[in-house]
Amino acid sequence: MKKEKYTVRSDSVSIKISGSQIASVKESEILRTGFRIYKDKKIGVAGALGKFNKKKLEKKAIDALAAGITYPFGIESNVKEKKVTGKLSLDGKWLLSETEIILEKLRKEHPDVIFSHKVEMSRSKICLKNDQGLDLSHETTVMQMGLVYKMASSANIMDGFIGYHGIKYDRDAFLKDSNEILTAHKNEVEIPNGVHPVIVESGYASLFLSKIIADLSGIAIGTGSSILKDKMGKKAFSENFSLLQSTEEDYLNFPFFDHEGCFSKNFRVPLIENGVLISPYSDKRVSDKFKLPHTFSAGGTHDSVPTVILPGYRIAESSKTLKELLGGRPGIFVKMASGGDTTATGDFATPVQVAFWFDGDKFVGKLPQIQIRSDIYKMFGKDFIGLAKNSISDYTVDKPLVVDMQVENL
Amino acid sequence: MYNFPKGFYSDVRIEDVFNTLLVYTMGNLEQQRVREHKGAFIRLFDGKRWYYASLTDVNDIQNKLDHLASMACFNDNILKDPVVKKLRKTKDKKLIFQDGSVRDIPLSEKKELIETRFSLLSGRPSISYWRVMYIDKNVKKEFYSSKGSELSFDIQKTGTHFSFKMTDGDRTFQESIQSSRDYFTELEATLSTIPEDLDMNERFMKNSSPITPGKYQVILSPKAAGVFAHESFGHKSEADFMLGDETMKNEWALDKKIGPDFLSIVDDGTISGSGYTPWDDEGTPAQKTFLIKDGVLAGRLHNSVTAAFLEEDPTGNGRSLGFEYDPIVRMTSTYIEGGKLSKEELFNLVDDGIFIDSIKHGSGMSTFTIAPSRAYLIKDGKISDPVNISVISGNVFSTLGKIKGVSNEVTVLSFVLGGCGKFEQYPLDVGLGGPYVLVDDMNVQ
Numbered sequence: 001m002k003k004e005k006y007t008v009r010s011d012s013v014s015i016k017i018s019g020s021q022i023a024s025v026k027e028s029e030i031l032r033t034g035f036r037i038y039k040d041k042k043i044g045v046a047g048a049l050g051k052f053n054k055k056k057l058e059k060k061a062i063d064a065l066a067a068g069i070t071y072p073f074g075i076e077s078n079v080k081e082k083k084v085t086g087k088l089s090l091d092g093k094w095l096l097s098e099t100e101i102i103l104e105k106l107r108k109e110h111p112d113v114i115f116s117h118k119v120e121m122s123r124s125k126i127c128l129k130n131d132q133g134l135d136l137s138h139e140t141t142v143m144q145m146g147l148v149y150k151m152a153s154s155a156n157i158m159d160g161f162i163g164y165h166g167i168k169y170d171r172d173a174f175l176k177d178s179n180e181i182l183t184a185h186k187n188e189v190e191i192p193n194g195v196h197p198v199i200v201e202s203g204y205a206s207l208f209l210s211k212i213i214a215d216l217s218g219i220a221i222g223t224g225s226s227i228l229k230d231k232m233g234k235k236a237f238s239e240n241f242s243l244l245q246s247t248e249e250d251y252l253n254f255p256f257f258d259h260e261g262c263f264s265k266n267f268r269v270p271l272i273e274n275g276v277l278i279s280p281y282s283d284k285r286v287s288d289k290f291k292l293p294h295t296f297s298a299g300g301t302h303d304s305v306p307t308v309i310l311p312g313y314r315i316a317e318s319s320k321t322l323k324e325l326l327g328g329r330p331g332i333f334v335k336m337a338s339g340g341d342t343t344a345t346g347d348f349a350t351p352v353q354v355a356f357w358f359d360g361d362k363f364v365g366k367l368p369q370i371q372i373r374s375d376i377y378k379m380f381g382k383d384f385i386g387l388a389k390n391s392i393s394d395y396t397v398d399k400p401l402v403v404d405m406q407v408e409n410l
Numbered sequence: 411m412y413n414f415p416k417g418f419y420s421d422v423r424i425e426d427v428f429n430t431l432l433v434y435t436m437g438n439l440e441q442q443r444v445r446e447h448k449g450a451f452i453r454l455f456d457g458k459r460w461y462y463a464s465l466t467d468v469n470d471i472q473n474k475l476d477h478l479a480s481m482a483c484f485n486d487n488i489l490k491d492p493v494v495k496k497l498r499k500t501k502d503k504k505l506i507f508q509d510g511s512v513r514d515i516p517l518s519e520k521k522e523l524i525e526t527r528f529s530l531l532s533g534r535p536s537i538s539y540w541r542v543m544y545i546d547k548n549v550k551k552e553f554y555s556s557k558g559s560e561l562s563f564d565i566q567k568t569g570t571h572f573s574f575k576m577t578d579g580d581r582t583f584q585e586s587i588q589s590s591r592d593y594f595t596e597l598e599a600t601l602s603t604i605p606e607d608l609d610m611n612e613r614f615m616k617n618s619s620p621i622t623p624g625k626y627q628v629i630l631s632p633k634a635a636g637v638f639a640h641e642s643f644g645h646k647s648e649a650d651f652m653l654g655d656e657t658m659k660n661e662w663a664l665d666k667k668i669g670p671d672f673l674s675i676v677d678d679g680t681i682s683g684s685g686y687t688p689w690d691d692e693g694t695p696a697q698k699t700f701l702i703k704d705g706v707l708a709g710r711l712h713n714s715v716t717a718a719f720l721e722e723d724p725t726g727n728g729r730s731l732g733f734e735y736d737p738i739v740r741m742t743s744t745y746i747e748g749g750k751l752s753k754e755e756l757f758n759l760v761d762d763g764i765f766i767d768s769i770k771h772g773s774g775m776s777t778f779t780i781a782p783s784r785a786y787l788i789k790d791g792k793i794s795d796p797v798n799i800s801v802i803s804g805n806v807f808s809t810l811g812k813i814k815g816v817s818n819e820v821t822v823l824s825f826v827l828g829g830c831g832k833f834e835q836y837p838l839d840v841g842l843g844g845p846y847v848l849v850d851d852m853n854v855q
Contacts, residue, residue: 016460016736018650018653018654018715019653019654019655020654021654022459023459023460023715024459024460024461024462024736025459025460025461025462025481026461026462026463026464026736027462027463028463028464028465028734029465029466030464030465030466030734031466045443047443047445048447049445049447049448049449049466050447050448050449050465050466050467051466051467064442067439067442068439069439069440069441069442070438114654114655116653117833118833146833150655152655152656152657153657154657155657155658155661156776157645157646157648157651157658157776158651219435219539220539220575223436223538223539223575224538224577225538225539225575225577225582225584226582227580227582285440303443303445304441304443305440305441307440307441338773338779339771339772339773339774339777339778339779339780339781339801339803340779340781340800340801341770341771341781341800341801342800343620343798343799343800344581344582344583344584344798345581345620345798347620347798347800348800349800349801349855350779350800350801351777351779351801351803353776353777369776369777371803371853371855373800373855410777410803410853
């Protein structure tokens with residue numbers, strides 16, 4: 001019998017904003033623990049929230065073996081690695097003071113705008129240890145600025161969003177960028193229907209990539225239910241398009257190791273390289289079942305049996321800046337697009353609620369509501385322009401992705 | 411119960427949660443999770459700001475209350491605060507799921523319920539991948555406040571979710587069939603239609619073709635109509651979007667005519683199902699609230715803060731996702747009321763249009779969207795060829811004016827998976843539904 005423990009400690013301070021004023025302050029301390037027992041090629045898992053009795057939890061995990069969930073795979077052993085991402089300290093008083101300063105400046109600069117939502121600092125520490133010498137931990141402290149804005153004269157429930165999610169904080173830079181967006185928002189511009197370069201930040205790239213990600217799952221490929229099933233090893237997309245699974249340090253939503261304690265040496269696994277489909281993503285179970293490469297792609301909750309997911313991913317950067325990628329063409333920078341979807345055959349369409357005209361250097365003006373459409377083979381094939389090598393702000397790791405798409409006014 | 415600090419309003423919500431999850435992929439058990447835990451959310455208000463704490467050690471509640479008080483400013487007149495005045499003092503109990511609690515159903519019975527249906531999926535050549543889930547949840551809530559409220563109540567859901575991918579050459583189609591009920595004993599009957607549902611989805615996969623984008627007359631199924639009501643109008647009725655905002659206050663002036671006379675949209679937390687909550691997470695009782703009545707803007711959804719701001723009464727819509735979250739204004743069960751036409755009479759109004767049967771998701775701001783899963787052409791009042799649609803969309807207010815008819819039978823649906831999202835609080839259990847609804851001039855892609 002082998003024993004393994006997965007813990008997630010999440011601490012946060014969150015400041016809620018309503019009507020451009022601080023409305024509440026919230027402190028949260030949550031500990032989640034999962035206990036895993038491996039015996040006779042079976043796995044038993046039990047979980048607890050908060051303080052727990054170790055013996056009782058272990059017994060519950062042992063009892064769970066009776067469910068008969070198979071796990072005929074070796075568990076990781078003799079690896080010790082620790083990462084700490086982010087140097088910000090979790091300080092509620094400082095966060096409250098900063099939020100007051102930011103709001104005061106925004107209210108002064110933009111009296112015609114109402115701000116809401118929240119500013120949050122959170123620290124999460126995820127650990128995976130077992131009695132075979134595995135000892136992994138990843139602690140991340142993240143700042144999240146999330147300001148929903150609304151023009152005071154607008155009848156919309158919200159007009160846009162400014163903010164970021166990252167390990168750095170730069171008040172002046174954040175205010176400068178916010179001012180640029182809010183100023184552009186007040187300058188309404190129009191765009192003719194037609195094909196235009198559409199820009200989203202890499203953190204929002206799932207808007208375009210969700211179908212490819214879903215259909216690159218080892219289960220989808222292995223069961224033959226993926227539209228990419230006959231394209232493995234073949235060139236299906238642009239020479240310039242490469243997609244990597246990534247749990248590199250700047251990818252903040254996942255630890256560097258997966259739910260089974262696995263990780264690649266450079267924390268990157270190629271899935272699509274220069275347009276060629278290299279590998280679906282799989283955990284140990286999916287890899288074994290469908291004879292696919294094991295890509296260290298296990299996820300789950302603290303108390304679940306590991307299951308296949310794509311943890312972090314990134315599109316490989318081009319060698320060009322955003323301005324160079326646009327090549328003198330004005331771009332449509334999408335900031336908010338909800339309600340769209342991709343059909344089973346890969347056709348994609350979405351309304352865009354908030355988008356700006358971007359001239360290569362700055363946000364120029366706000367566009368009316370538009371619709372963008374294409375299909376996955378065009379978006380990442382002939383119409384793929386690239387991922388810029390530069391971020392538009394120093395405090396974010398997001399980089400702009402540019403794709404030519406059909407744009408129509410709604 | 412607690413020594414509530416003087417000079418403040420404060421309340422404590424304790425949640426005792428039981429939750430089962432069984433996941434089978436292609437017949438193999440992959441997850442068997444039974445969670446039982448307690449947690450608490452504490453709020454303290456000094457008349458200017460709220461101070462919150464969420465914790466998993468319920469023995470530490472008093473310490474946290476005192477800690478929050480140390481952060482706030484003493485207010486001798488807190489009981490005269492407009493927000494505090496809106497909060498009630500109620501002592502009551504509604505534990506309706508003590509008999510028939512999913513906590514008492516043996517795991518073996520839950521497994522048997524779904525395992526006996528595996529052959530429906532595994533024996534069908536068109537299905538290349540399938541997954542079956544059983545989910546239940548029973549939550550006992552206790553609520554105590556410095557005004558003297560003492561409440562205890564429970565909520566429960568139980569359900570199954572069959573998801574599958576069908577493949578036919580290059581064609582693929584993904585769909586799911588889910589059932590949700592209050593009691594485990596009610597689930598068996600919901601599973602009898604699975605073979606017919608699978609046949610229908612198979613026909614759709616094999617015969618559907620892309621729609622020509624354009625403007626169409628559209629009939630929404632009760633589920634699609636419910637999503638439309640929820641996304642397009644329900645979220646706009648949540649009064650926290652109006653805080654500090656005179657334009658929204660004026661825009662949403664009650665008694666304004668915004669739809670046809672036969673259109674009424676309701677939110678009601680008292681009816682059974684996913685949206686049931688006898689009291690909200692501030693201790694306010696649930697009620698039936700007309701958002702639109704006979705085409706006229708009739709009401710909006712409140713918690714204590716928004717009710718005080720708009721000088722109205724709380725509506726029992728201060729809801730949270732769980733003990734880690736603060737109560738914000740959320741819907742419960744939102745639906746369009748029925749009209750006078752039969753379903754057939756409504757369809758006969760359409761010569762050339764589209765019927766949205768099932769959907770994947772929806773969203774709503776000024777423009778609402780619905781991503782259909784199964785949709786069909788309507789020819790001369792009859793459902794005909796299946797079509798693939800990415801998304802239908804429209805402006806909320808102009809679409810309300812384009813509603814041309816509603817059928818007379820209303821279905822309010824519950825869901826065992828998914829729910830409503832508002833910022834980070836996703837997925838919240840809600841119900842939604844309506845009759846069949848005919849809308850002119852919808853943008854279809």
